């Protein structure tokens with residue numbers, strides 16, 4: 213198979229972990245006889261430094277002409293004081309919008325070998341297998357106006373939580389379809405006791421549910437969901453929610469898996485290229501130290517193979533390799549529990565060795 217993959221490494225640890233994921237994909241291409249072309253593009257702080265904008269037009273063109281996009285992370289201290297519309301994060305939001313990748317899948321699975329790395333007890337987290345389906349191109353992040361205003365003679369501010377019915381419906385359909393392939397349960401998370409947007413969300417969820425009789429729908433308020441994720445994480449199969457709630461709940465859920473450095477994601481559009489990126493950010497506190505956990509980025513590459521190229525055996529190979537190195541005891545410092553840890557590069561190296569290892573008969 214011949215494919216072009218756009219690589220947007222971004223800033224901070226984004227560069228380090230994406231380099232690892234690209235190396236893993238090269239090894240997969242070799243082993244399974246595929247041709248992957250990697251084309252690099254600028255995004256985030258690096259793009260601001262080189263071209264004055266967080267998402268140059270060439271990057272958009274590159275992504276639109278590629279079969280899939282592997283992204284690292286954007287942002288960092290250096291760009292924190294520039295105007296908001298020019299910040300690295302705006303580049304990320306813009307590429308998501310340009311490609312219309314509205315369905316952000318964030319699987320939360322707990323590796324058996326890491327069940328003691330979570331702050332929760334092993335019995336609560338072992339066997340957790342939840343799919344967070346986060347709406348990614350609407351809500352508060354994109355609603356207008358979003359600006360400083362003056363009210364009653366003082367400085368004030370307005371952000372807008374805006375959704376069209378069609379935007380709510382399509383993400384809910386993605387969640388129901390996902391549940392059909394999984395364990396048949398959808399938890400729709402909202403704040404319908406307060407927000408009008410959530411009331412419409414709930415109405416649409418009820419309507420959509422009629423088309424999926426094999427799926428059981430429940431509604432949960434977001435504050436309660438945040439609590440249930442800790443109290444009884446195994447309760448969840450597919451958790452679907454709007455943009456901001458999904459952002460927050462997925463970082464929370466990462467602690468079930470032991471670290472934010474473990475969680476991959478896929479951002480899918482209905483047609484066109486999809487984006488694959490770790491859930492975490494540029495981690496300025498550990499950037500440049502060869503310390504970041506590359507597993508979230510590597511598992512994102514596995515999601516790329518599965519969702520964009522239909523290469524399931526290849527994706528399985530990567531996921532099995534990750535599982536096996538963790539079982540052998542390799543840990544980056546975020547999951548080492550104070551025990552001995554390995555560098556980013558070493559973790560990538562052992563994962564690649566596990567991929568290349570001959571299959572036992």
Ligand SMILES: NC(=O)c1ccc[n+]([C@@H]2O[C@H](COP(=O)([O-])OP(=O)(O)OC[C@H]3O[C@@H](n4cnc5c(N)ncnc54)[C@H](O)[C@@H]3O)[C@@H](O)[C@H]2O)c1
Nearest residue numbers: 285286287288472473492493494495496497498504505546
């Ligand atoms: N998708 C993205 O590009 C993305 C996502 C989140 C945050 N950000 C940006 O990243 C910058 C830093 O944000 P933050 O510090 O709040 O969030 P962060 O996700 O970068 O880091 C939060 C914490 O998790 C740790 N961490 C993150 N990834 C890790 C990894 N792979 N291995 C080990 N530890 C890891 C960090 O060291 C830090 O302690 C900000 O500019 C923010 O806007 C970008």
Ligand SMILES: CC(C)[C@H](C(=O)O)[C@@H](O)C(=O)O
Nearest residue numbers: 287301304305459491492493
């Ligand atoms: C950097 C930020 C805009 C982004 C988001 O909130 O979507 C990040 O937190 C994420 O989860 O990908």
Ligand SMILES: [Mg+2]
Nearest residue numbers: 459460463491
């Ligand atoms: Mg986030």
